[in-house]
Amino acid sequence: MIPADIQLGLPLPEQLQGYRIWDSYFTPAYSHPGPDGSSELFTDIERSLPAIRKGQFEKLCYFPHVGTGTTNDAEYEALARSSPEMILKPLKRWPDLLLGMIQLNPHNVPASLDAINRWLRDGPMLGVYFPGGGPGAMTCTHPNFNPLVVRLAELNGVIMQHTWFKTGGKQGPGESTPAELAELSARYPQQKFVCAHGGGEWERGIRAVRNSPNILVETSGFDATAGFIEMAVRELGAERIMFGSHLPSRSLGTELGKVIGADISERDKKLILGENFRNLLRPILKTTE
Amino acid sequence: MMHRRQVLSLGISTGIAFALLPTTARSADDAQPRFRIIDTNISLFRWPFRRLPLDDPDALVKQLRSLGIAQAWAGSFEGILQRDIAGVNQRLADACRNRAELIAVGSINPELPDWENDLRRCTEEHNMPGIRLHPNYHGYTLEDPGFNRLVELATSAGRFIQIAAAMEDTRTQHALVQVPDVNFAPLVKLMKVMSGARVQILNHNLRPPLLLQLGETPGVFFDTARVDGTDGVPQLVQSVPPGRVMFGSHAPFLIPEAALIRVHESGILEEASLWTVLSENAGQLFGNTAV
Numbered sequence: 052m053i054p055a056d057i058q059l060g061l062p063l064p065e066q067l068q069g070y071r072i073w074d075s076y077f078t079p080a081y082s083h084p085g086p087d088g089s090s091e092l093f094t095d096i097e098r099s100l101p102a103i104r105k106g107q108f109e110k111l112c113y114f115p116h117v118g119t120g121t122t123n124d125a126e127y128e129a130l131a132r133s134s135p136e137m138i139l140k141p142l143k144r145w146p147d148l149l150l151g152m153i154q155l156n157p158h159n160v161p162a163s164l165d166a167i168n169r170w171l172r173d174g175p176m177l178g179v180y181f182p183g184g185g186p187g188a189m190t191c192t193h194p195n196f197n198p199l200v201v202r203l204a205e206l207n208g209v210i211m212q213h214t215w216f217k218t219g220g221k222q223g224p225g226e227s228t229p230a231e232l233a234e235l236s237a238r239y240p241q242q243k244f245v246c247a248h249g250g251g252e253w254e255r256g257i258r259a260v261r262n263s264p265n266i267l268v269e270t271s272g273f274d275a276t277a278g279f280i281e282m283a284v285r286e287l288g289a290e291r292i293m294f295g296s297h298l299p300s301r302s303l304g305t306e307l308g309k310v311i312g313a314d315i316s317e318r319d320k321k322l323i324l325g326e327n328f329r330n331l332l333r334p335i336l337k338t339t340e
Numbered sequence: 341m342m343h344r345r346q347v348l349s350l351g352i353s354t355g356i357a358f359a360l361l362p363t364t365a366r367s368a369d370d371a372q373p374r375f376r377i378i379d380t381n382i383s384l385f386r387w388p389f390r391r392l393p394l395d396d397p398d399a400l401v402k403q404l405r406s407l408g409i410a411q412a413w414a415g416s417f418e419g420i421l422q423r424d425i426a427g428v429n430q431r432l433a434d435a436c437r438n439r440a441e442l443i444a445v446g447s448i449n450p451e452l453p454d455w456e457n458d459l460r461r462c463t464e465e466h467n468m469p470g471i472r473l474h475p476n477y478h479g480y481t482l483e484d485p486g487f488n489r490l491v492e493l494a495t496s497a498g499r500f501i502q503i504a505a506a507m508e509d510t511r512t513q514h515a516l517v518q519v520p521d522v523n524f525a526p527l528v529k530l531m532k533v534m535s536g537a538r539v540q541i542l543n544h545n546l547r548p549p550l551l552l553q554l555g556e557t558p559g560v561f562f563d564t565a566r567v568d569g570t571d572g573v574p575q576l577v578q579s580v581p582p583g584r585v586m587f588g589s590h591a592p593f594l595i596p597e598a599a600l601i602r603v604h605e606s607g608i609l610e611e612a613s614l615w616t617v618l619s620e621n622a623g624q625l626f627g628n629t630a631v
Contacts (some may be wrong), residue, residue, distance in 0.1 A: 304599045
């Protein structure tokens, strides 16, 4: 017996394959891909591969830094702007596994618009990620988001916003809460938004976005607290929940466990683990075909 | 149904033939491991701030059984905030008595008057093999004299001590009940003068250098319930001497599947190491406890 064959706590591989898992929140080298632009990213992806295989994932979506000022490394930022081939390395190394949504810096609207055109209009990226920390973090109710959302809507880009409700309040001025994302989403009712981490403190997070039908909730980024998925399905419907793994800094156990261990129907698990993300990506995948 | 003592003896025996079944060419009914997993960290009854899907003991035991967990060491959520600790422990003992998989681990709050009597009841009346402490919820540190005295008495009674580093991420706690994680630095010094003491740290997220210092301290053990990252458990196992890490799920607050998957998902731990974490090491903590 080799450890890769051990399946304790997991459904059988064929059942996992049946879920057709598409991970919307894969975070290798999340803060910085390494000084050469890819080494730490590659290391973290390879570190995640045993879990990816064990979970029978079909696709994972990560968030590359493309030079809009989302890291504190000026040298890397310049390299990212001048060497698009560097950004593409992971997608070329794992073409059947990886999808990408670029990290944006709403403090710099012109650079972010350029990046949207460069990476979404011209491909191959499928959406954007607004971080909750680092130099690119900005509370999502800020007017700077408006031109970015308008352009993203034109391109059918997916919008993922990092959110947390933290006991004791925000730990950084650029953080966003689910309530703030609900405020932004109300300005653009035709555009879908993804509330990453369900707000962390999900009992408040789910309530905050309940009346915003254009917001989906992403499931990763906090302990495998029991009852989260059940409440989200009850209050939002399974169609508004999207699986994320947060690998490798979180784990297959924590993140997949939330869904497979939930007392919900198999149909709902299938929606959450892949179908909803595929549906969200369908418009932009169509335009890039 | 297997009697608790039989389960226990199976759990702590070394060299038991076991196999983790391959996942190919088998049915879901075959999906159980052939060895007995011991979960050193579960709790019974209601979490004070939320209903949990498995907060009924029967439902919890059924789920643990379905995951191949043969034995679970159960504390009580009631012991966190309630002050009638004797009543808390009585209910826990009653709930575990007729459920063969459950081993009751009583709560003690050394900030309460006459806590020694609660400890005596745990050991003499309920015959519990260990006790569980919540210093952060009960308002004391590991430097307090009452804690030292408690470790001394529990050790002289042959009992192990579990200390919950946390019950919940500080970022998600109720605004009116904000509780920092326990500081374990004083334990390094204390354990040097507490010969024979066995202390397991639950729900921790310890990092070097304190993790390494605690690992070098004889008698200190660790559970896996909140050790996250795809290779977090193997890293913990490799950071401390053999025998110190044992499986714990923190169910039903956390989903038990999560902790089980995390032990093996990276493929780093060899089969023998998995066995020690999932079962054998719990025997070392249990030691020669006469229950």
